[in-house]
Amino acid sequence: MPAVYTIIILALFALGMPVAFVLLLGGVLGMLFFLGGPAAFTQIPVIAYKTLDDFVLVAVPLYILMSEILLKGRVGNGLFELGSKWLGHLPGGIGVATIFACAIFAAISGSSVATAVTIGAMAIPEMLKRGYERTTVLGAVAAGGTLGILIPPSIPMILYGSITGESVGKLFLSGIVPGVLMTAFFICYLVFRCRHMERQAPASWQERWSILKENIWGLFLPILVVGGIYTGLFTPTEAAAVGTFYSIIIAFFVYRTVTLRDMSGILEDTVKTTAMIFAIMIGAMLFGFILTALQAPQALMSLVTNAQVSRWLIFIGINIVLLALGCVLETVSIILITLPMLYPIVKSLGFDLIWFNVVMLINMELALITPPVGMNLFVIKGISPDSTIGQIIQGSVPFAIIMALEIVLLCLAPDFATWQPAVLQ
Secondary structure, three states, rough: OOOHHHHHHHHHHOOOOHHHHHHHHHHHHHHHHHHHHHHHHHHHHHHHHHHOOOOHHHHHOOOOOOOOHHHHHOOOHHHHHHHHHHHOOOOOHHHHHHHHHHHHHHHOOOOOHHHHHHHHHHHHHHHHHHHOHHHHHHHHHHHHHHHHHHHOOOOOHHHHHHOOOOOOHHHHEEEHHHHHHHHHHHHHHHHHHOOOOOOOOOOOOOHHHHHHHHHHHHHHHHHHHHHHHHHOOHHHHHHHHHHHHHHHHHHHHHHOOOOOHHHHHHHHHHHHHHHHHHHHHHHHHHHHHHHHHHOOOHHHHHHHOOOOOOHHHHHHHHHHHHHHHHOOOOHHHHHHHHHHHHHHHHHHOOOOOHHHHHHHHHHHEEEEOOOEEEHHHHHHHHOOOOOOHHHHHHHHHHHHHHHHHHHHHHHHHHHHHHHHHHHHH
């Protein structure tokens, strides 16, 4: 029976059914097959309630709403112009400006898809017009967009904290240095890759200060949100509310790029995305309930603890599994499905759980640019219809290698992820 159950679940995934429905149906079928049939269905509302009965999850729709407002308000356009004026004279200057804009917008929105769409819509045609190689352009935007889940605030970090009970504030702190390092590595690669290209004429200091003045309101948002959390002024959930309110103020009254007429679409998109995430959460917890009843986590834990191998060998295996899952599932699904089983294993092996959050998210960044279901690959394809998926994948490969090397760096020097939470919390 377990073999038949597994085949059904894999077949549903292969047929392209939405992940949330596969997990929900998997939970229902598991109750029918293994837990006594319809009588077990009474657990479904209980599991659903317990899954979402967490105050920290209030931050999820708020950060999504903030991201949608900033996306509609074209805040990212100004950030790209800012990077272009200040950094465009460097080797590969427009590429450097693109990564800079992605990093800043990631720190504002917390969304990889929103980052890739917002910055890519401006950066791709501008870089192509200036003679940049198409694969490099596409790879830079696809990879730059992934910074949205590593640089705080980050919705995957909130989900990690909700599942594991770790402090969301500490999780946010753990992503700062690795996120800055990742940004620096991407920039260094682009400078090297584009070192022989003709450079853009330096902007005047008057132009630089003028564009900085225009975008100072947007630049202040991550300082307000992240700084408020780190100084203890408000909790991560309160920070989401403050950031959303601030984004409304600047979009409506400062930049005047959003109107009341736009709000219906913004709220509709927010509800859709939030419902999708929460449906996956409920489905994952229901599916996890079945696995627990079948003692799958216990068996896996026993297998790991009894294995006479180095904990680092097991850790490499975990990374391979996450990378493989990233080729067929999107980020939120992977975290919600695997984390309840991986967390106790990682804890028993003696790894720092805040550090593992960063390692896992870098794996999720890789998932965003690995075929066949790399979300950012299709996002870039959507905003650059003249490009092929093959070109986007080709351009993303060097950035994927950089991400893998950063995981190695974090293994050799975990303090990059842990020292800031230890000092500031």
